[in-house]
Amino acid sequence: MTGGMSSDEFRRYGKELIDWVADYYEKVESLPVTPTVQPGAIRALLPPNAPEGPEPFAEIIEDLDRVVMPGITHWQSPNWFAYFPGDSSFPAILGELVSAGLAQQGMLWSTSPATTEIESHMMDWLVDLLGLPEAWKTTGPGGGVIQMSASDSTHTALVVARQLAQQSTSLDNIVAYASSQAHSSIEKGARVAGYRHFRAIGVDDHFAMRPDLLVEAIISDRRAGLLPAFVCSAVGTTGTTAVDPVRAIGEIARSEGMWHHVDAAYAGSAMICPEFRIHQDGLELADSYVFNPHKWMFVNFDASAFYVADRRPLIETLSILPPYLQDAASQSGAVIDYRDWHVPLGRRFRALKLWFTLRSYGAEGIRTKIREHVAAARSLTAQLEGDARFELVAPTLFALVSFRHVDGDPPTDRLAARVNESGRAYLTASKLPGGSSFIRISIGQTNTTQHHVDELWTLIDEMADPA
Ligand SMILES: *Cc1c(COP(=O)(O)O)cnc(C)c1O
Secondary structure, eight states: OBTTBOHHHHHHHHHHHHHHHHHHHHHGGGSOSSOOOOTTTTGGGSOSSOOSSOOOHHHHHHHIIIIIGGGOOOTTSTTBOSSSOOOOOHHHHHHHHHHHHHTOOOSSTTTOHHHHHHHHHHHHHHHHHHTOOGGGSTTTTOEEEEESOHHHHHHHHHHHHHHHHTTTSOGGGEEEEEETTSOHHHHHHHHHTTOSEEEEEOBOTTSOBOHHHHHHHHHHHHHTTOEEEEEEEEBSOTTTOOBOOHHHHHHHHHHHTOEEEEEOTTGGGGGGSGGGGGGGTTGGGOSEEEEOHHHHSSOOSSOEEEEESOHHHHHHHHOOOOGGGOOHHHHHTOSOOGGGGSSOSOOOOTHHHHHHHHHHHHHHHHHHHHHHHHHHHHHHHHHHHTSTTEEESSOOSSSEEEEEETTOHHHHHHHHHHHHHHTSOBOEEEEOTTSOEEEEEEOOOTTOOHHHHHHHHHHHHHHSOOO
């Protein structure tokens, strides 16, 4: 008996819920991608107070269809083309199930040796799979850790960079840099970490950071008595998947003594295919790196892979040792205590879902999926390029297609609204740096195939205004 349920009931309802989830995946493609509920509609279906007595579990399951499903946005529909993917897979879901079942707290090696060691091993596997620098392995000077999100990973990098910079100046003088197209998590992380100065550096025609403008900003900040401490390169910006010149930025960071963080939250997954690694040239000049297996590597949220080239400054910055967290294994220096690698103390067994996914697909299975998505994105790109009504606004480097209607904002906005209102696909209407509208089509849901992208093209073709 755990939580008022016998293990027989747990078996029965557990199997029922697995069926329920499997049924969901079988039908999700036919559902409108976004729900039509009004704000407050889901809460209105819930009783005002928690139940005093136990309720039959069968009724709880029934309420999934009655209460929950009307308010679900179908990120796992193969017709999902919005934002970036937030993928799942059956092996990853089963990994989550086992993780919940074992309910580990892997804050120290000794509080769950398997949680720590499988996590370190998965992070090392990914170094080889993605062609990352060998030194980033936990068997070398660096190491990887699973964090909740890229935002947490970037925040952690900012904190370490701040700590290093504070050895030579006061917090008031420390500056962080990223391109004007960098993800909002960089500026937010800098704010949370206490930076008073954040500089958004200008970009070129392809929305990649201009190193000459970075140098100008650094010179002007130094003249003002400030200390450049942190710079972020993006490999695949959120807006248009632009790739900053990682090597050039890395060389500037080295010569300035700055921390260089690389944000590959989305595009990092593509590096499992060697043909994309040209976009991460210069990574050996990075001090830290993040990519999200929970975006495009078929692992359920949350699983953000954060690496440092040298783990010592990270651990020195975040390690605080109250007596109740000291033990022989930690003091031996032979183990990793991941509590010192991020803000939270408690941590769940997230490596299981990564382990299950990497083993079930095999690296080749993941490569095949990513290449299918990229091929579908390129075919859609070719269709848009061949049609006088449309123009691309950025190259299709991975599986994000960015385009607009040649007649400007109103027909571009109308097209996005019509597609989304149809419920047959869901894409994102966005704005370029100059303020003009464009449409982002992100191809990468686990089950999206060429067929779904062909259907999306049919919708676009039917719904676009003439040129
Ligand atoms: C999605 C994204 C992020 C934020 O990811 P979270 O894991 O949700 O914090 C950061 N940077 C880039 C480039 C992204 O695409």
